Structures are given as structure tokens and as C-alpha cells.
Amino acid sequence: MASSSLSMKSCMNATCGVSTSNSGGWKKGWALRSGDFAILCDNCGSAYEQSVFCEVFHSKDSGWRECTSCSKRLHCGCIASRSLLELLDGGGVNCTSCSGSEGAGSMNVDKTPNGFGKPKVDNNGELQSAPANGHLAAETKAYAEDILPPVGEIASTIFSNFNQASNASCQTAKPEIHRTVTAAKDLYESLAQTNLSMSLGSSLGNQNPFPGGVVDERVLSKASSPLQQGPRSRHLLPKPPKLALSMDANAGMVSQIRVARPPAEGRGRNQLLPRYWPRITDQELQQISGDPNSTIVPLFEKVLSASDAGRIGRLVLPKACAEAYFPPISQPEGLPLRIQDVKGKEWVFQFRFWPNNNSRMYVLEGVTPCIQSMKLQAGDTVTFSRMDPEGKLVMGFRKASNSIAMQDTQPSAMPNGVHSSESYFSGVFENLPIISGYSGLLQSLKGSTDTHFSALHSASGDISWHKSDKQEDRTRDGLLLPSLLVPERKRTRNIGSKSKRLLIDSLDAFELKLTWEEAQDLLRPAPSVKPSIVTIEDHDFEEYEEPPVFGKRSIFIVRSIGGQEQWAQCDSCSKWRRLPVDALLPPKWTCVDNTWDQSRCSCSAPDELAPRELENLLRLNKDFKKRKMSSSHQPTQEHESSGLDALANAAILGDVGEQSAAAAVATTTKHPRHRPGCSCIVCIQPPSGKGKHKPTCTCNVCMTVKRRFKTLMMRKKKRQSEREAEIAQKTQQMAGPKDEAEVESSSKLASIPRDPSDNEARSGNELESKSQSNNLSNKLADSGKGHLDLNCHPDREEDSQAGLARMSMTSFLQVASLPLDTYLKQNGLASLSEQQASSACHAPPQTEENEGIIKDDCQPASAAPEQESGGEENDEPGPDQSQNDPV
DNA sequence: ACTTTGCATGTAGAT
């Protein structure tokens, strides 16, 4: 924006108003926070923020219009204006003084013969004079930032809607457009509402869907309205707009932008929560209508909750909507309501209410068949509209995963041919796993299509997901944002915040691609913060004043010929660069920072890997991670954090989900790493243990839990002694080299500091070294003797081979009932701790030996899914598999 | 035993 040419040709200072050219008359002012700059009128020195004008006016040529009567300049900063303008038939506008009106904002449509006039928002200059100096000076920046969307959004949206409005208004030739605006504190709300009045309007304002209930909307707010019921809510119905626009008039130029429209009648925007504003596109409206002689008035919509979509068949209606748009009912039993779906099928629901506190709770009963016929789920949206002149209620829907469900057969497209994000996103990428930081790779692998994706994803994530609700409300609900840039907040809003049981939205699931363990590995000291060294019990600890930051994610592979590699993606060019294994990357890393390879320290340097190789690389890394997760031997992560375990498992679940297409691993919904029939603690646990078990319960589940708890405690002690033993061992190593390699490898793994790269590289080391040495594996297996695996099946021989002397369930129970110390003594665990320390860091099942090793030709390694499943799901857990199971 | 119905309650958001 800062570099764009000035769009404002005339100073808006009422006493100045000097006209200027694009190239002159203005001088740059000070830089603003946004990186933008203000501009100053050469003549009077009035300061304007250039971007505000360029964006709000989005009219390069005319940031103002003249009052048809008095030639007063009406400027486009009117959004927050409270003045009322009058549109004239001939396309002109009258200012407040000339129109003799006052007190409301309005919009002007620059009508051009072809109906595509640029939409403009005019005012009489009141906004301009609102700040102290009468201009949008820098101090208004914050306000502007809060409420202004990017220029493209507002421009395109307004443009589209105004096109329609303009066209319609031409045809309907209403002599005047008055729109009461109750408050203009939010300029977008003003915009939205005014826009609605223009684009949708309501020729139906005085029509009521219910015969006998026809009333003038002007009296809807009165208690005598037939539409009002028993304990009316406190809201008053607003005065409806006069503008009458019929949809058929716009048949040729139907907007496909999903717009949150305040209700055309009934409750105004301020009364009805924006979440219920219909976001139906004009195209959808037209489709619903079918009949060009019919007009569809969107009434409201609702995102289905789990209850709504459940088998109960009750759809809870927003009270305000029910009272505003449905017939009045005085008895809880209510009355049957005929509602037609988009296919024309008519459904009869019972519209009724339940007394609730001193209020009412309105429900539609018997909606299950309809919901099912539409294949709706929680999170999907149902829309209620009214078809006029029949006054028929029409029920539409929008799938959460594809918000254009009503016209699934038609691609939703922006006027310029660009797909709307929702259809585009869901259609192309709905099931595409998104790995943070890998979008560039995806781009390179998948071609130009994914370039779109990358942008969209970025936009979604950055703009919407991280916005505050408030802001998002404004942009989404009030700003007529095209859905392109804003995934439906509502889609997850209710689900996420209120329902613990609902499915995580697929978009949300993307957020869980990083396990806790991985997150830990990515932690880096805050840059430019020097640690102070603190020595505690002869151990030096680096202490940082600043909290850690996340470093850049990289991937690790191990070549079959030996040697590990670390690869990272440039933040700038998205090319992948090979790095030393021990390299630590800052959060932002580009080719320029590639100090290890001078030939590739620039983004212009070619990629080292062909797309195919990259694909393999990524796939391998994914396998690698999965393997690591399933055979993680981090003693420090095994306990103490069931919540983290759960998080990690959730992430695993996501990973598994990603790979489901490739990996033919039968998983259960409960526990993706286990096959149906698995009897581990996770799989045998009931869905909810709430209130099911008493403290004295000795059922299988409870005993297992107790056992695990005991083992946790045992291991804590074990680790403690392990540390001591380790020190002693190191002393011994200096004296005698016997078994040094084995000891060192294990102790190293156990004690190595948490290096960001160690996890994956370490795993690679393990795998490779094991592939080279079966003997070592055997030794490791032996060293697991005495290890208690809590996931083993007591009756299965394999379990006993996992290192624990065969134990029956009875013996487990006995063990569980023993005091911990007694158990330790009986099993000589104090003396075993050393061995276990070694074994704890080793030995995933041998079937996995070669996994994670990439061949030099970059063909997928032998990590076949069958092997995976065999390794981790054949109930033959490694000595430490239990560590991965959440309790 | 299962489903439906009606109400109660907890919680998030609005005021």
C-alpha cells in the first residue's frame, strides 16, 4: 500500500479541498506503525493515512462525489458517518443539507450504464472532521487497523455486492434509499448493514411467512405483532429498509461471495447475533428459489451442534430467531411447521419450546430425517430462509467441510474466476496433510496448484485462526468478507468451545502435527540471550532469563551407506538444503544462513534434490518419526506427563491419519497404534471411566492402572540409581575397555543432552547400528531382563520374551499389591537398574531394523507398512513399549 | 432394553 499511487485527489479538509493530481499536491508524512505512511496535503497540511484512503475508497479515481444539488464534496470516509445521504435516481447523491435528512449513514452506488459501477461509500465529510484536526490522522490508526480489512477483501466484497445492488436499484428505481443506522461505532457493521439493504434489501419486508401473520414490519416491534410470542425477548425489531430488491432482478449477476447478511427483516443486526446471520450466497439463494418469480429472504442460519445433529432429532433454535421468524407459539407443544428443503421436499417439524428458567428454549423436533437426508453433521450449517411471495420456509444447508454444499455441483467462484477458499480448500486440500514448514516442499512436489494452497493456508492460519474472536467477528460477521480468507469460525466455534465430544475440525487437527516430544526438540534458547551457568549437584545448568523459542524444524535421515543428514527448508525460497546433523537452526532460516555449504548459501542456488527425491525424503522422515514415536526410549518422557502423552498420542493419531492412505495398518479409533483386539490398557479402557470404578475395584483396568502407577514410581527410583551407576560406570570405562561400546552407546543415549537434532538423528543411529549388528540387538534384548512391560498380555508368550520373566495375571496382581519397596527388593531392582538403564534406551523390535534408512538413490527404504505394523502391533512390544502408552 | 421426552444444569458469551 505504501508504494501505491495516491488515490485521493482532493484534500478532504473542508476548508481546503484542493484538488491534486496523483503525482503532486501531496507529500509524504511520517511513517506509521504499519510501515505505511501518512500523506500531507501540500496546501493545508492535513494528514491522511494513505492506505486508509486507498483501501476504504478503493476508488483510484474518485475518492469523493459531489452532492448533486449543492456540489458539496461528499467524501468516502463515510463509513463511520452518521449522516444520511440520499441516492438519486439519476445516480447522484444528495448531502444531508440538501436532502433535508439527518442522522444515518448510507451508501452510494456509483452507477454506470453497465451496472458495474464502482461501489463507493460517501459521506458528507463528518468522518473526516471527527478527529481533532478533522482528518484521519495518525492517532486514528489504531482504530483503522482494528476495523479495516485488507483492501482486497473489502474492495472485492463491496464491489460484488454493490454491483448487484446497483443493478437492482436501477431496476427497481426506488426514488430514495433510507437506511436507519442505529449506531456507527463500527464502520464495518455499518457497511454490512447498509450493504445488505442494498444487495438483499427486502421487498419482502412486509411479508410474513405465516398466513394470517402478515404485518407491516414497522409494527413488528410492537407487542401486538402476531409474530411475537409469550415472553418476548427484550430486543426490538428494527425499522426495516425501504429498499426493495428482488433476486430475480439480479439473475444475471448473482454474487457468489458468502456474505454474512444481517436479517433482512425482523431483528436487526444489533439484536440478532451475527453468528446467526445468514451467510448464504446469492447464487445459493437463487438456487433455492428455483423459480425466478420467487424471492428468497435469508432469515438465519445455525451451525449444528452435536445435539442438533444427533439422533435425538431436536434442533435447538436460537431464541431470537425463533421468535422473530417462526410463528408465535404460546404453548410448549408448539405447532407443526412445514419447511421445504433445497430439493423441494417438504418436511414437517414440530416447532415448540421448553420453559427454561424464566425464558424459553425453542426447538424444532423431528429433524433427524431431514438432517440425515442432507447428510449433515455437527458443525454443518443449516440455513433458514423464506420464499416469497408464498412465504414458504426453506431450509438449506452448508457442509462444514464444503460450505457450498447447497450447490455442490457448481464450483463456487469469485467473479474473477478464482475459487472461493472454502470450496477450493475443501475440494483440493481437505485431506492433504499439512506439515508446518513443509508447504514449500508441497509446492515443489505438487506444482502450481499447491501454490494456491500455500497462500490460502497461510491466509487462513495467519489471518483467521490467530485472530481474536472479536476481530474475527468484525471481519467475518460484519465485514462481508469473502470466505476466501476466513475459514468459518462458526464452524468450530461451538464445537471447540462448548462440546467436548465433538470431532475436532479437520482444520484444527492440522494443529496437532507436532508432538510434545518434537516440540521439545525444537526449543532453542532465546536468541541473543546469554545463559548464566548454575551448578546444582555438580551439574552445570544453563539458565536463561528469557523463555525458549521454537527453532526451525528440520528433518533427519540416515543413508544406508552410512552417514546422517539433516535437511531444512529455506524460509525464503522453500528449497531444501542439506545441513550438518548437529546444526541448530534459528526460528527463521534462509539459504543465506547456510554457512555450511557455500555453494548453496543463496536462494538462487539450485535445489539439491529432485522433487521425487524430496518426496521420498519427506516420506522417509515421516516413517522415521512414526517409528521413533512408537519405539521411543526416552526415560525422561515416559512418565509424569500423562497429559503430554495424550497430546503426543493425539499428534500420533494425526500422523497416522495422514498416512492412512499409504499405510495399510488397521487401526482402531481408540488407539491407532494398536489393532482391533489389542488388549493393552488403552484399548481395553472404557470410553469414559467416570464413575465406573471404585477405588477398591480390582477389575482388569483398575489393576493395570495401579500396576502402571507402581511401575512409574519404581522407575523413578531406578533412574535415580541409574545416574549414580552411570557415573561409576564412566569411571570404570577409563580402566577397562570391555563392553565399552555397548555401555557407552546406551549411556550416551540416556544422558545426552536434549539436542534438537538428537532425537531423530539418534533414532537413525540406533536403527542403523542395529541393522549392522544383530548381536548387539540380542544383547540389548537380554539386557531388558527384568523389565516390566505393562502392556503385555499376561497369557502371551511373546510378552515374556520382551524381557520380563513370564508372569501370569495372578502374579501381576500379586505384584501390584506388594509395597513398592518390597517389590524392588524381591526383584533385586536396585542392582538391575544399570541393566535396565541400558535396555531402556534400545531395542525396538528387530523387524524395524532397516527402517528409517534411506538408500542413496532416494528410493523408499524398506519401511513397508507391513513391517511397521508387525513391529509395533503384534503384541510383541519392545522392552519399553509401555512407556508410550498413556495411562 | 431401548427410545423419547422434558427438564435441569453448566458454561460461554453478552450486557
Next chain:
DNA sequence: TCTACATGCAAAGTA
């Protein structure tokens, strides 16, 4: 603090 509403739950109804 109030209100709306999602949902839990027990009573009633039904197969």
C-alpha cells in the same frame, strides 16, 4: 451478572 444454549439425565413411553 444475566442470558442463551448445548447437553446431561431421569422419567416416561414403547418395542
